[in-house]
Amino acid sequence: MCGILGYIGNQKKTVDVLLQGLSRLEYRGYDSSGIAIIQNGKSKVFKSKGKLSKLKTKINKHSPKGSLGIGHTRWATHGDASQKNAHPHISGGTSVVHNGIIENYLDLKNELKKKGYKFYSDTDTEVIAHLIEDMSASGLDFEDAARAAFKKIEGSYAIAVISDKNPDKVIATRKFSPLILAIGDHENYLASDVPAILPFSRKVVYLEDGDVAVLERDNVRITDLDGNELKRKVQSINWDPISVEKCGYRHFMMKEIYEQPQAILDTMRGRFSEETGEIFLEGFDPAMFKDINRIVALACGTSYHASLIGKYMIEKIAKVSVEVDIASEFRYRNPIIDRKTLAIAVSQSGETADTSEALVEAKSRGAKTISITNVMMSKIARDSDRVIYTHAGPEIGVASTKAFTTQLIAFYLFAIYLGRIKKQITKKQAIEMIKDALSIPQLIQVVLKLDNQIKELAKEFFTYRNFLYLGRGINYPIAFEGALKLKEISYIHAEGYAAGEMKHGPIALIDEDMPIVLIAPGDGVSNKKILGNLQEVRARKGKVIFLTSDLSAPEIKGNVDKIIEVPDCPNLLSPIVSIVPLQLLAYHIATYKGTDVDQPRNLAKVVTVE
Ligand code: M6R
Numbered sequence: 001m002c003g004i005l006g007y008i009g010n011q012k013k014t015v016d017v018l019l020q021g022l023s024r025l026e027y028r029g030y031d032s033s034g035i036a037i038i039q040n041g042k043s044k045v046f047k048s049k050g051k052l053s054k055l056k057t058k059i060n061k062h063s064p065k066g067s068l069g070i071g072h073t074r075w076a077t078h079g080d081a082s083q084k085n086a087h088p089h090i091s092g093g094t095s096v097v098h099n100g101i102i103e104n105y106l107d108l109k110n111e112l113k114k115k116g117y118k119f120y121s122d123t124d125t126e127v128i129a130h131l132i133e134d135m136s137a138s139g140l141d142f143e144d145a146a147r148a149a150f151k152k153i154e155g156s157y158a159i160a161v162i163s164d165k166n167p168d169k170v171i172a173t174r175k176f177s178p179l180i181l182a183i184g185d186h187e188n189y190l191a192s193d194v195p196a197i198l199p200f201s202r203k204v205v206y207l208e209d210g211d212v213a214v215l216e217r218d219n220v221r222i223t224d225l226d227g228n229e230l231k232r233k234v235q236s237i238n239w240d241p242i243s244v245e246k247c248g249y250r251h252f253m254m255k256e257i258y259e260q261p262q263a264i265l266d267t268m269r270g271r272f273s274e275e276t277g278e279i280f281l282e283g284f285d286p287a288m289f290k291d292i293n294r295i296v297a298l299a300c301g302t303s304y305h306a307s308l309i310g311k312y313m314i315e316k317i318a319k320v321s322v323e324v325d326i327a328s329e330f331r332y333r334n335p336i337i338d339r340k341t342l343a344i345a346v347s348q349s350g351e352t353a354d355t356s357e358a359l360v361e362a363k364s365r366g367a368k369t370i371s372i373t374n375v376m377m378s379k380i381a382r383d384s385d386r387v388i389y390t391h392a393g394p395e396i397g398v399a400s401t402k403a404f405t406t407q408l409i410a411f412y413l414f415a416i417y418l419g420r421i422k423k424q425i426t427k428k429q430a431i432e433m434i435k436d437a438l439s440i441p442q443l444i445q446v447v448l449k450l451d452n453q454i455k456e457l458a459k460e461f462f463t464y465r466n467f468l469y470l471g472r473g474i475n476y477p478i479a480f481e482g483a484l485k486l487k488e489i490s491y492i493h494a495e496g497y498a499a500g501e502m503k504h505g506p507i508a509l510i511d512e513d514m515p516i517v518l519i520a521p522g523d524g525v526s527n528k529k530i531l532g533n534l535q536e537v538r539a540r541k542g543k544v545i546f547l548t549s550d551l552s553a554p555e556i557k558g559n560v561d562k563i564i565e566v567p568d569c570p571n572l573l574s575p576i577v578s579i580v581p582l583q584l585l586a587y588h589i590a591t592y593k594g595t596d597v598d599q600p601r602n603l604a605k606v607v608t609v610e
Pocket of ligand 1: 346348352355398484605606607
């Protein structure tokens with residue numbers, strides 16, 4: 001995790017660029033933050049425990065000047081969240097920021113200690129600063145010293161370094177952690193992620209593992225670890241800078257909930273023909289999928305829940321069997337994979353270490369691979385044979401919302417694509433399915449109108465300490481996802497279950513202090529059965545919040561405390577609609593509780609550690 005940033009140039013105030021950029025990277029970690037700026041040939045370092053706002057207050061008293069600097073926002077791995085462990089770490093005139101884990105740091109630390117280097121923090125990062133200083137002491141110039149140090153470290157990292165001895169360069173490298181360069185006019189930037197630099201530049205270079213970038217005011221060079229020059233493509237980013245602003249919303253999460261109709265349209269755009277029922281997925285070739293007889297989906301958290309729904313879609317439409325694996329478990333259980341297996345890695349960030357490693361494992365066992373991700377050129381995108389990008393735009397709130405619903409639409413498009421290849425659906429059916437998908441943005445708009453009603457509902461329920469979410473059929477993963485949203489932003493204990501499981505254990509929990517969210521859109525078999533669950537809950541005095549699109553059943557009247565009425569919707573797409581009120585419910589409960597919605601405690605948006 002962690003976010004890193006670098007700037008060199010005379011066009012802007014370095015301190016402003018660093019703080020603005022870090023505020024857009026804060027979603028990656030917010031235990032502590034810090035910057036280093038070279039002012040009159042000397043590094044000035046400012047650090048603070050806690051949110052970036054604390055660092056800003058501290059810096060305001062000093063307003064450091066200088067034309068290059070680096071910054072960091074931290075999610076603790078080695079060493080607690082404290083000022084001492086905040087980055088940048090310093091040795092002599094070398095300042096370093098780092099995202100990732102240095103696996104051999106203990107060996108390196110011992111060697112450096114023997115040479116007399118003193119360590120002030122508990123971090124793995126500090127060894128990098130001392131290593132570079134040590135290489136400089138042996139006579140190497142800054143660039144060669146940095147490369148020599150980078151060669152010695154093992155693990156995953158994105159690193160940025162500045163040095164008082166050479167105050168005209170920012171040097172950076174990466175391995176398994178993301179890092180981009182952004183090219184400006186007489187100024188250059190580096191950052192962990194695109195949103196940080198979006199207001200400054202849209203010309204971006206995605207660094208590759210082992211690249212070393214040397215940023216000067218008017219020049220950017222990329223070399224390998226031996227100093228050989230490399231060519232990397234400059235790409236144009238089409239994200240709008242506005243997309244990383246709150247635009248009047250109190251929280252990014254709320255903005256992102258409201259962006260879902262547009263994000264779904266954007267994810268579908270250009271990928272279907274309403275006339276022929278064809279699905280167009282960039283770079284996809286039907287030949288790749290002809291022999292596929294089994295699919296494994298690999299993901300974590302919300303992306304895992306999307307994959308559980310993707311399984312329903314693919315099995316129903318394309319009749320290919322799908323297993324869904326929690327990515328962190330997959331590679332430790334000797335999975336059975338062959339050349340006829342397709343692995344689908346699903347990840348908003350495209351960086352999640354568990355998912356990325358699971359993908360590599362599946363590939364090494366011979367699987368064909370595709371990914372569904374929101375971040376262009378992310379590690380998972382680069383490691384898969386083909387990618388379906390969700391066009392959700394940057395998702396800043398730690399709780400995933402629009403990434404989830406766009407993943408669902410991506411799964412749906414892929415299911416139709418595969419269904420046609422496998423001749424499991426006719427052209428006419430494909431056309432109907434596309435029509436169904438096109439109706440979804442409008443249906444979400446209808447649900448968003450329930451916002452005030454759900455806010456009122458939240459007011460009545462925010463003091464409860466436990467919640468149970470139950471769903472059936474294609475909506476049972478929505479029970480997991482609704483519960484995850486609630487627990488991560490409101491810190492209320494919440495469990496999601498397939499409703500049929502209730503009688504096998506969770507029913508023991510039910511009493512008048514346990515609100516139960518019953519998810520029952522549509523009027524199919526699943527819902528008839530959920531009405532049975534409703535009676536069981538009621539008999540034990542549980543409080544029921546009933547989410548449905550069909551109020552006709554007589555069992556509902558008098559048996560539910562609150563109703564969330566969602567519009568009727570084609571069954572396979574109903575999870576995309578039914579999750580929206582549950583996102584709103586979690587959001588409003590969290591705001592009543594006064595928690596930090598966009599940056600909940602202990603979490604980070606991108607989890608790049610196993
Ligand atoms: O970037 P990814 O989709 O791979 O992230 C996976 C999970 O870490 C993520 O979905 C997490 O569970 C979210 N905080 C959920 O809101």
